[in-house]
Amino acid sequence: MIPLEDNYTDVIAKAQRGLNLTDSVLAAKAGVSVEELRRVKEGEVIEEVLERIAPVLGLGKRALLDLAKGMYYPKDQGVIPGLFHFNTRWEDMTVNSYLVWDKKTKEAAVFDTGGNCTEMLDTIKVHGLNIKYIFLTHTHADHIAELGRLKRATGAPAYCCELEMIPGTEPFHPGREFQLSDLSIRSFLTNGHSPGGVSYFITGAERKFVIVGDSLFAGSMGGGNYSYAEALKNNKEKILTLPEDTIVCPGHGPLTTVGEEKIHNPFFAFS
Incomplete structure (x- = not known):
């Protein structure tokens, strides 16, 4: 099974870079502390923080949480003719x-x-x-x-x-x-x-x-x-x-x- 290319921290990082948001600006817009943001970006799954930063980053809350919890992997397509x-x-x-x-x-x-x-x-x-x-x-x-x-x-x-x-x-x-x-x-x-x-x-x-x-x-x-x-x-x-x-x-x-x-x-x- 080929692993996903990105985990949820990669998704957050790509969105943050794409929107050119610093940690301090992202934290302020989301109403979370810079320390809480740092912990999430380092791989700690804090649901409330993820739910707050998702809309600021233009990301779907549920999809981001599912990715963070390891609940998403695409269905196996099996043998594909051609x-x-x-x-x-x-x-x-x-x-x-x-x-x-x-x-x-x-x-x-x-x-x-x-x-x-x-x-x-x-x-x-x-x-x-x-x-x-x-x-x-x-x-x-x-x-x-x-x-x-x-x-x-x-x-x-x-x-x-x-x-x-x-x-x-x-x-x-x-x-x-x-x-x-x-x-x-x-x-x-x-x-x-x-x-x-x-x-x-x-x-x-x-x-x-x-x-x-x-x-x-x-x-x-x-x-x-x-x-x-x-x-x-x-x-x-x-x-x-x-x-x-x-x-x-x-x-x-x-x-x-x-x-x-x-x-x-x-x-x-x-x-």
Whole structure:
């Protein structure tokens, strides 16, 4: 079982940084002491403090409390036809990459490279897949570490958003659609974590998938390194408006669904 990418203290820290709130300002707005805030940020679950700081940080109270109490983990999606998920080591963390394929023609597309693509290449060989595309969600080092090796091994072109180009990739404008036999791959801009972050919505298989990179995680989201406001807006308006049974394939942590994140993600669940 892949652990959640973020715990509740990570969620608090990302929201606080995104809103540019100091501890003293956050504590004052929430009506708690700086000492109480410090204890919560260090991992002590003080429900009253969490309930007070949540609205100041734009977080859902119930979802934040559930995360703090260890009560949220997304449902296991089991075997998903046409989707392979790889979770590989990169320095002191793990990172996800994905392989999507049409079962009839065995045409396939790679999404990000992970920290080591050996298992992916073995899977491609075992299933006799023909890699037509390599897509990047964004260009942070952990997501492109094996790009050169994948390109050499598969002969496939690599595609990257024109706003975040790196050598060896072909630029495209978000909104472009790609065809993979009977599968349709629609790209859309979900920047905020990075300048040219892109998500890919895939239809035509037995299940619908959206591969989101670090835009959204189970129970959290990527830090708004480029723009916190844009990250929130894109997740809310572009990813969480997809059908609720859409499988969300994040850059770190376990798979989830749009429906689960609308209920359980503190950044977006306010019921």
